[in-house]
Amino acid sequence: MIINPPSAESLNEVALRLYFSAWSSLIGIIHDFELHFDVPGSADDDEDTWAEERKEYLEACQPELQSICTIVQQSNELALKARICEVSPYLLLLKSEPKFSTNGSDIEFSDLRTLDAVDLPGAVNTLSARPLSDEFVQTYNLFRSLRNKVAHLGSANAVFTPEDLLKKMLFQYQQLWPERMWLKEWVQAESNTRLSYFHDYSNSSPYADVFAQWPLALKFIGKSDFKRLFGVAKFQRRYLCLSCFRLGTTDWNDLRSDPVHTAFLVKGADRTCCFMCGEEVAVERSLCRQDHCKGNVICTDPEGENDGICLICGEDASGLAD
Numbered sequence: 001m002i003i004n005p006p007s008a009e010s011l012n013e014v015a016l017r018l019y020f021s022a023w024s025s026l027i028g029i030i031h032d033f034e035l036h037f038d039v040p041g042s043a044d045d046d047e048d049t050w051a052e053e054r055k056e057y058l059e060a061c062q063p064e065l066q067s068i069c070t071i072v073q074q075s076n077e078l079a080l081k082a083r084i085c086e087v088s089p090y091l092l093l094l095k096s097e098p099k100f101s102t103n104g105s106d107i108e109f110s111d112l113r114t115l116d117a118v119d120l121p122g123a124v125n126t127l128s129a130r131p132l133s134d135e136f137v138q139t140y141n142l143f144r145s146l147r148n149k150v151a152h153l154g155s156a157n158a159v160f161t162p163e164d165l166l167k168k169m170l171f172q173y174q175q176l177w178p179e180r181m182w183l184k185e186w187v188q189a190e191s192n193t194r195l196s197y198f199h200d201y202s203n204s205s206p207y208a209d210v211f212a213q214w215p216l217a218l219k220f221i222g223k224s225d226f227k228r229l230f231g232v233a234k235f236q237r238r239y240l241c242l243s244c245f246r247l248g249t250t251d252w253n254d255l256r257s258d259p260v261h262t263a264f265l266v267k268g269a270d271r272t273c274c275f276m277c278g279e280e281v282a283v284e285r286s287l288c289r290q291d292h293c294k295g296n297v298i299c300t301d302p303e304g305e306n307d308g309i310c311l312i313c314g315e316d317a318s319g320l321a322d
């Protein structure tokens, strides 16, 4: 018999790890440039002071971008296989013409040939209850072809940049995993990298790794992507999730001077909800008395350690020293 067929969850887990590996690599490519050229804006700005340098850098990036496209493509394929697997893993063996044998020995599923990349979108749309949009299939095919072409595009009219790829990846996420929380999955993916070896939550943590990349990532998440990914408008005021804030504050990444706000006020209710972990906490509206803080959303947690903490500055809203 065929043994060890994959599960949709195991395929999605690897697909997401590859997706965020590619995502972080793209953020790294942009970060390295900004680190060396002290960039205030971005490549999308009308007046890009470093346009010439950016073009030369982009050429140097081509081999790496090609590798990243390959990783995105692998992630895409696994996510589509996961969708087929939700129906039955054995559907992945269609078109493979397995050789039958009468000697009754076991066959590892991974030794069998599965559907080709080119057939996957059609297979999903025929077999799965969750079909892919035409727009997704276009980006799927684009990544397949980019992987082969990237090396030749850097010289003249480069038709895409790391920023373009980031935006396409945001779109793909919404199509592939609409039910999964983007930031939560990013934290999960960071927990599966080689750096997770160092995640002792004292010096480093997966939350700290994501928070370190968040300001740059935020620049590339446009208003409509933000709304679709997190369910709130990008301009809406954000507050601290004390749980994520603490998990992300380490000796090497002290967030207290520049905390990352991942929660928003739930409309018509006295509580905030975090779009990183999904946790909701009760709040009241009163002014924070810490110097230089204009916060007016305070955690109410009478039984717990978070009572009276300001969700803007993360300090005791009464203004008293700890």
Ligand SMILES: [Zn+2]
Pocket: 241, 242, 243, 244, 245, 262, 274, 275, 276, 277, 278, 279
């Ligand atoms: Zn949270």
Ligand SMILES: [Zn+2]
Pocket: 288, 289, 290, 293, 294, 295, 310, 311, 312, 313, 314, 315, 317
């Ligand atoms: Zn405050």
